[in-house]
Amino acid sequence: xxxxxxxxxxxxxxxxxxxxxxxxxxxxxxxxxxxxxxxxxxxxxxxxxxxxxxxxxxxxxxxxxxxxxxxxxxxxxxxxxxxxxxxxxxxxxxxxxxxxxxxxxxxxxxxxxxxxxxxxxxxxxxxxxxxxxxxxxxxxxxxxxxxxxxxxxxxxxxxxxxxxxxxxxxxxxxxxxxxxxxxxxxxxxxxxxxxxxxxxxxxxxxxxxxxxxxxxxxxxxxxxxxxxxxxxxxxxxxxxxxxxxxxxxxxxxxxxxxxxxxxxxxxxxxxxxxxxxxxxxxxxxxxxxxxxxxxxxxxxxxxxxxxxxxxxxxxxxxxxxxxxxxxxxxxxxxxxxxxxxxxxxxxxxxxxxxxxxxxxxxxxxxxxxxxxxxxxxxxxxxxxxxxxxxxxxxxxxxxxxxxxxxxxxxxxxxxxxxxxxxxxxxxxxxxxxxxxxxxxxxxxxxxxxxxxxxxxxxxxxxxxxxxxxxxxxxxxxxxxxxxxxxxxxxxxxxxxxxxxxxxxxxxxxxxxxxxxxxxxxxxxxxxxxxxxxxxxxxxxxxxx
Amino acid sequence: xxxxxxxxxxxxxxxxxxxxxxxxxxxxxxxxxxxxxxxxxxxxxxxxxxxxxxxxxxxxxxxxxxxxxxxxxxxxxxxxxxxxxxxxxxxxxxxxxxxxxxxxxxxxxxxxxxxxxxxxxxxxxxxxxxxxxxxxxxxxxxxxxxxxxxxxxxxxxxxxxxxxxxxxxxxxxxxxxxxxxxxxxxxxxxxxxxx
Numbered sequence: 033x034x035x036x037x038x039x040x041x042x043x044x045x046x047x048x049x050x051x052x053x054x055x056x057x058x059x060x061x062x063x064x065x066x067x068x069x070x071x072x073x074x075x076x077x078x079x080x081x082x083x084x085x086x087x088x089x090x091x092x093x094x095x096x097x098x099x100x101x102x103x104x105x106x107x108x109x110x111x112x113x114x115x116x117x118x119x120x121x122x123x124x125x126x127x128x129x130x131x132x133x134x135x136x137x138x139x140x141x142x143x144x145x146x147x148x149x150x151x152x153x154x155x156x157x158x159x160x161x162x163x164x165x166x167x168x169x170x171x172x173x174x175x176x177x178x179x180x181x182x183x184x185x186x187x188x189x190x191x192x193x194x195x196x197x198x199x200x201x202x203x204x205x206x207x208x209x210x211x212x213x214x215x216x217x218x219x220x221x222x223x224x225x226x227x228x229x230x231x232x233x234x235x236x237x238x239x240x241x242x243x244x245x246x247x248x249x250x251x252x253x254x255x256x257x258x259x260x261x262x263x264x265x266x267x268x269x270x271x272x273x274x275x276x277x278x279x280x281x282x283x284x285x286x287x288x289x290x291x292x293x294x295x296x297x298x299x300x301x302x303x304x305x306x307x308x309x310x311x312x313x314x315x316x317x318x319x320x321x322x323x324x325x326x327x328x329x330x331x332x333x334x335x336x337x338x339x340x341x342x343x344x345x346x347x348x349x350x351x352x353x354x355x356x357x358x359x360x361x362x363x364x365x366x367x368x369x370x371x372x373x374x375x376x377x378x379x380x381x382x383x384x385x386x387x388x389x390x391x392x393x394x395x396x397x398x399x400x401x402x403x404x405x406x407x408x409x410x411x412x413x414x415x416x417x418x419x420x421x422x423x424x425x426x427x428x429x430x431x432x433x434x435x436x437x438x439x440x441x442x443x444x445x446x447x448x449x450x451x452x453x454x455x456x457x458x459x460x461x462x463x464x465x466x467x468x469x470x471x472x473x474x475x476x477x478x479x480x481x482x483x484x485x486x487x488x489x490x491x492x493x494x495x496x497x498x499x500x501x502x503x504x505x506x507x508x509x510x511x512x513x514x515x516x517x518x519x520x521x522x523x524x525x526x527x528x529x530x531x532x533x534x535x536x537x538x539x540x541x542x543x544x545x546x547x548x549x550x551x552x553x554x555x556x557x558x559x560x561x562x563x564x565x566x567x568x569x570x571x572x573x574x575x576x
Numbered sequence: 577x578x579x580x581x582x583x584x585x586x587x588x589x590x591x592x593x594x595x596x597x598x599x600x601x602x603x604x605x606x607x608x609x610x611x612x613x614x615x616x617x618x619x620x621x622x623x624x625x626x627x628x629x630x631x632x633x634x635x636x637x638x639x640x641x642x643x644x645x646x647x648x649x650x651x652x653x654x655x656x657x658x659x660x661x662x663x664x665x666x667x668x669x670x671x672x673x674x675x676x677x678x679x680x681x682x683x684x685x686x687x688x689x690x691x692x693x694x695x696x697x698x699x700x701x702x703x704x705x706x707x708x709x710x711x712x713x714x715x716x717x718x719x720x721x722x723x724x725x726x727x728x729x730x731x732x733x734x735x736x737x738x739x740x741x742x743x744x745x746x747x748x749x750x751x752x753x754x755x756x757x758x759x760x761x762x763x764x765x766x767x768x769x770x771x
Contacts (some may be wrong), residue, residue: 096755108743108764112746116750116751117754
């Protein structure tokens with residue numbers, strides 16, 4: 033397709049507006065208002081520059097108030113006044129600008145507006161490419177702009193994505209997990225970063241449940257040995273039939289700190305008195321031994337323990353014992369473990385492999401928060417130490433690690449974000465080569481300060497106004513973006529932030545086509561394909 | 577040759593008065609007529625007034641209490657004393673090159689020039705440019721609203737009732753009278769009542 037203006041579909045002409053409030057355009061007479069949709073990617077051709085814009089609103093306008101008082105009654109009257117006394121206005125938000133005579137130039141943020149009566153066009157595939165770039169290993173396509181041909185790619189800059197913590201928000205059923213799998217798949221494929229995924233719902237391992245309820249290939253199947261599966265539940269029906277796990281996660285009780293319990297406060301319904309009692313236990317019995325010792329207490333020993341602790345209510349201790357008793361039912365929590373999970377994770381990621389930690393049947397929030405927090409805290413300590421050491425020695429630090437957590441608001445709630453490792457990672461940005469990929473359906477539950485550190489936000493359909501506000505908080509043109517989010521349907525996502533030159537609403541990539549792409553380039557299958565190709569070239573008579 | 581329907585008896589740059597030789601078939605209000613205005617120029621005009629009057633200004637007709645048939649039988653000389661005149665406003669012309677313009681010609685028609693009715697092709701080419709509506713609207717002292725509606729109806733009928741033309745003409749009226757929505761509407765109602 034050429035860039036000639038004649039090939040472009042005209043939407044209207046700019047009539048007024050400003051950079052801050054956006055541009056107004058009169059809709060062309062030959063465009064049907066019912067074909068114009070919010071979120072459309074549009075370009076405005078000024079004299080020298082092309083303004084890449086988002087259509088944020090359409091409105092009905094009239095030249096005369098009187099017509100609104102006595103509206104046309106018959107069809108002839110309506111047709112006469114249409115486009116004469118009444119017309120349609122488009123509201124556009126200019127985002128980026130590039131010189132028209134420099135095809136392929138990188139568009140920059142718009143600092144001015146196009147002149148009066150500039151023509152507004154529907155964006156072409158070339159415009160999308162000029163803004164979002166061409167597909168390559170570090171710029172995979174994650175979907176296409178809404179209302180455009182699904183073959184037109186919107187590319188995500190993975191290097192930029194990996195530089196900051198990122199978030200994927202959306203209510204359940206909006207296609208969040210599928211898009212998360214696609215993005216993680218691309219990140220894993222580059223080998224420039226390593227990923228650690230806390231896979232609460234068992235979707236990032238061998239297989240995942242498709243939107244239709246069937247089973248689809250997931251990351252391990254698509255990327256082969258590059259993805260290692262750690263599990264808390266080796267007896268889960270997830271494994272077997274050639275789908276094995278690589279490592280069984282066991283968490284030693286001596287790793288659990290009182291601060292970890294703070295995160296579980298809501299899950300365990302801990303009162304202030306119970307929390308304080310825990311700190312007292314930790315203080316008296318030692319950071320590494322308090323929990324194991326406490327869990328071993330028989331009911332009749334509790335009174336004695338209360339006496340030992342001094343000024344401790346026996347009833348409080350009893351309730352605490354009952355609540356923490358839930359830990360006894362978790363088989364992966366052990367007093368002594370056969371292998372150190374964190375060291376194994378370091379081994380795998382040191383070898384450039386990605387680790388997916390699956391929870392099997394223990395996919396309750398208590399387990400998830402506890403395990404994710406303990407493992408991440410140790411990893412963070414390791415990474416901080418290694419990065420500092422590397423810096424002191426003037427060499428490159430460990431491979432950048434992206435940690436994916438689901439139900440992120442449970443870790444980053446304002447009451448706990450200040451004290452957890454996840455809050456620290458989000459705030460430190462990339463200092464220790466660790467970033468987060470948050471997946472959540474309740475962004476309003478996440479601390480504002482953490483949200484402000486999120487570099488790239490991918491926002492799917494959200495129902496709650498507070499969630500939409502939180503998901504977009506601090507973004508420029510928040511009003512426009514909010515309108516877009518309000519009008520999205522399932523499998524549509526707003527991408528905004530650091531890894532994108534401008535916000536865009538996409539129809540997410542079909543999972544099937546992602547799988548095909550991965551199979552064409554991915555680990556296990558690629559090896560298989562190469563082997564077959566060798567066979568073929570070695571034996572000309574072999575028929576396919 | 578003009579198929580004549582009258583003869584100019586009074587003329588100015590913007591309008592003329594013509595007399596019809598017979599009393600039957602007077603030109604319709606809003607109909608398009610043509611008249612030569614100088615060498616190779618034909619002016620086009622719209623009939624805005626038709627009246628019957630006594631040929632002798634000093635003798636006023638009197639009511640006779642008879643039907644037209646009875647009058648024709650009993651007092652046939654009465655019809656000799658009546659003449660039929662019409663007035664038309666000039667809205668355009670055809671120049672020497674044959675191009676039709678929807679504005680005033682350089683000269684008025686000459687007295688005694690013959691006036692003819694415009695054929696469909698002439699009406700179509702004259703009303704192709706919807707400026708004729710503005711030309712009518714600009715005529716002072718005339719029932720312009722009625723005239724616009726009538727002229728548009730005539731132009732529409734000459735186009736074999738092309739609905740698209742009617743909408744375009746209506747839009748021209750709406751644009752012209754955008755500050756006077758109610759007036760535009762009343763004209764449009766009259767325009768819309770066709771067929």
